[in-house]
Amino acid sequence: MFSYILRKVLYTIPVLWGVVTVVFLVINIVPGDPVAIMTGQRGDEATLAKIRADMGLDLPIGVQYLRFLEQICRGDLGTSYRNNEPVSSAIRTRLWATAKLAFGALLLGTVLGVAAGVVSAVKKYSLFDYGAMFVAIAGVSAPVFWVGLLLLLFFAYILKWVPGVGYGDGSFKYLILPMITLGVRPAALTARLSRSCMLEVLSQDYIRTAKAKGLKKHVVVMKHAMKNAMIPVVTIIGTQVSSLLSGAVLTESIFAWPGIGRLSVDSLLARDLPMIRGVVVFMAVTFLFTNLLVDISYGFLDPRIRYD
Amino acid sequence: MSLLRVNDLKTYFDTDAGLVKAVDGVSFSVEQGETLGIVGESGCGKSVLSLSVMGLLSEPSGFVAGGDILFEDTDLLRLSESSMCSVRGNRISMIFQEPMTSLNPVMTVGEQIMEPLIVHRGMTQRAAFGETVEMLKRVRIAEPAQRMREYPHQLSGGMRQRVMIAMGLVCSPSLLIADEPTTALDVTVQAQILRLMNELKSVTGSSIIFITHDLGVIAQMAERVMVMYAGRAVENRDVGPLFKEPLHPYTRGLLRSIPLFCEKQDRLSTIPGVVPSPLKKIDGCKFHSRCGYAFDRCRSEEPPLFRLGAPGKNASVRCWLHENGKRDFTEGRR
Numbered sequence: 242m243f244s245y246i247l248r249k250v251l252y253t254i255p256v257l258w259g260v261v262t263v264v265f266l267v268i269n270i271v272p273g274d275p276v277a278i279m280t281g282q283r284g285d286e287a288t289l290a291k292i293r294a295d296m297g298l299d300l301p302i303g304v305q306y307l308r309f310l311e312q313i314c315r316g317d318l319g320t321s322y323r324n325n326e327p328v329s330s331a332i333r334t335r336l337w338a339t340a341k342l343a344f345g346a347l348l349l350g351t352v353l354g355v356a357a358g359v360v361s362a363v364k365k366y367s368l369f370d371y372g373a374m375f376v377a378i379a380g381v382s383a384p385v386f387w388v389g390l391l392l393l394l395f396f397a398y399i400l401k402w403v404p405g406v407g408y409g410d411g412s413f414k415y416l417i418l419p420m421i422t423l424g425v426r427p428a429a430l431t432a433r434l435s436r437s438c439m440l441e442v443l444s445q446d447y448i449r450t451a452k453a454k455g456l457k458k459h460v461v462v463m464k465h466a467m468k469n470a471m472i473p474v475v476t477i478i479g480t481q482v483s484s485l486l487s488g489a490v491l492t493e494s495i496f497a498w499p500g501i502g503r504l505s506v507d508s509l510l511a512r513d514l515p516m517i518r519g520v521v522v523f524m525a526v527t528f529l530f531t532n533l534l535v536d537i538s539y540g541f542l543d544p545r546i547r548y549d
Numbered sequence: 550m551s552l553l554r555v556n557d558l559k560t561y562f563d564t565d566a567g568l569v570k571a572v573d574g575v576s577f578s579v580e581q582g583e584t585l586g587i588v589g590e591s592g593c594g595k596s597v598l599s600l601s602v603m604g605l606l607s608e609p610s611g612f613v614a615g616g617d618i619l620f621e622d623t624d625l626l627r628l629s630e631s632s633m634c635s636v637r638g639n640r641i642s643m644i645f646q647e648p649m650t651s652l653n654p655v656m657t658v659g660e661q662i663m664e665p666l667i668v669h670r671g672m673t674q675r676a677a678f679g680e681t682v683e684m685l686k687r688v689r690i691a692e693p694a695q696r697m698r699e700y701p702h703q704l705s706g707g708m709r710q711r712v713m714i715a716m717g718l719v720c721s722p723s724l725l726i727a728d729e730p731t732t733a734l735d736v737t738v739q740a741q742i743l744r745l746m747n748e749l750k751s752v753t754g755s756s757i758i759f760i761t762h763d764l765g766v767i768a769q770m771a772e773r774v775m776v777m778y779a780g781r782a783v784e785n786r787d788v789g790p791l792f793k794e795p796l797h798p799y800t801r802g803l804l805r806s807i808p809l810f811c812e813k814q815d816r817l818s819t820i821p822g823v824v825p826s827p828l829k830k831i832d833g834c835k836f837h838s839r840c841g842y843a844f845d846r847c848r849s850e851e852p853p854l855f856r857l858g859a860p861g862k863n864a865s866v867r868c869w870l871h872e873n874g875k876r877d878f879t880e881g882r883r
Contacts, residue, residue, distance in 0.1 A: 446647055447650065447654070449651070450645060450713075451664075453603055453637055453642065453645075454637065454668070465656070468656075469654070543655055544655060545654060
């Protein structure tokens, strides 16, 4: 098990290096002079050259790249052009808000999705099955911003059950609507996948064996079928983290949520290149880390994987 | 009193293409400590018959349309699902054809064998573990305590089938249904498994229903045989007389298609044609289109099961040739 985890961790390193390199190249290819943007077209040529030299932007691109790598290895993501705030500290202060939102949405999506999918599979072609799968199709198809606006309209402005936009004091009631908005899609996807995986597993020979042993139906489903059916579902949950992060950009904008998603939108509008770079690298690392967790969880779910 | 008595069982499947009568009015009984062999080609209803007894038909398409299944004088068809759960794996257990896919890949072998003991006997984990180790020793698995912690993919095919047998016998059931337990195994392993089953049977006194399409296996295992064709029983006999003198033309065909190693054969004898589609309505005897002895009556009227020999002797055959007792097969051959 340890060597399996170690191998998976080692695989992550070249991927991470590739991501960082692509981010660096893309940002450097983008036309426009960041120093000119920073100074707002004001300073004279000499000042601009000095700022460029201070920031190392006059160096050959290869040297800039190596410096960038070195900075990243030290955990230094640079300094914002906009307000001179270190990028890493800007991310850190907004991390908690985004983490709460993304984790809440993921939890909601997984619990609701798996439960609906499993019940649908066990009660195949029942009213519940048709209803749940209709809602799931709607959930997959509905755009995040539309769901967010509708929820705001009904629950915050008409029914006044929950506060509207904003982070407030950070209490749970402010989290409810953004969390649901962001969680609808993962819940719908997970429900559809859980249903089909569960149906597939329930038709397997070993399920018949479990029934032939005299186990009650819920034991067969929860003990024998669940673990097998969850293997593909866990994969999807892992990849959903990326859509949660990009979904967070929209959700945070709609709900004025002070998280990393909004930080990235603000930085893009201000052409704050180090901040954009930092946010993208951070998201990539998060994505890789979640997929690493998914890979490791396979080892626990499926004993056949460790030895492959 | 018979351990199991099945009367006029009808198991149908409601499919998009129509009603499939997989088992159509089959009756048989199994006595205490007896092994009944059920033989027939693929699709003749053997497996559906056994799943009907276990109450494991795939719902909602499969259902029992008639008849009764009396096990120790209780009609299994009238039991509630929860009462049926306490029969399955406890008093009647079943071994399946594919040991590769019949074991749960994500649970250890030990967990899977211990389950019936914990569920039916209310044993603690520790007690069940000890009992399971003993059971694994009885099915000749070396280092049982070690094996219990392993997963099915770590075991060979023969080993997995031993595990299945251990799982089936761990609660000492009165009846074991073995549905082609050796079909997926190679011949040497097959011989070992059959020997093992016979030994365990003599120790536990369990009755066995042994389902197979392999007459060689039947000769080795069974005391009585029921031959099935297209959802019906066509011949019920003791194993000796059946092999010595098969009565139904279908049984004769099956026996003739066994290769003989002591004689040089250029071509293996086969039964012409294929099993008719269960959706097709057939007038007369279901076997008449493939039968070399068929005459007019066979095509228009289905024969009943004719009882043979002295009353009480469980021998019967479904063929017009035997309407008035035994007939000579040379006459009427077309």
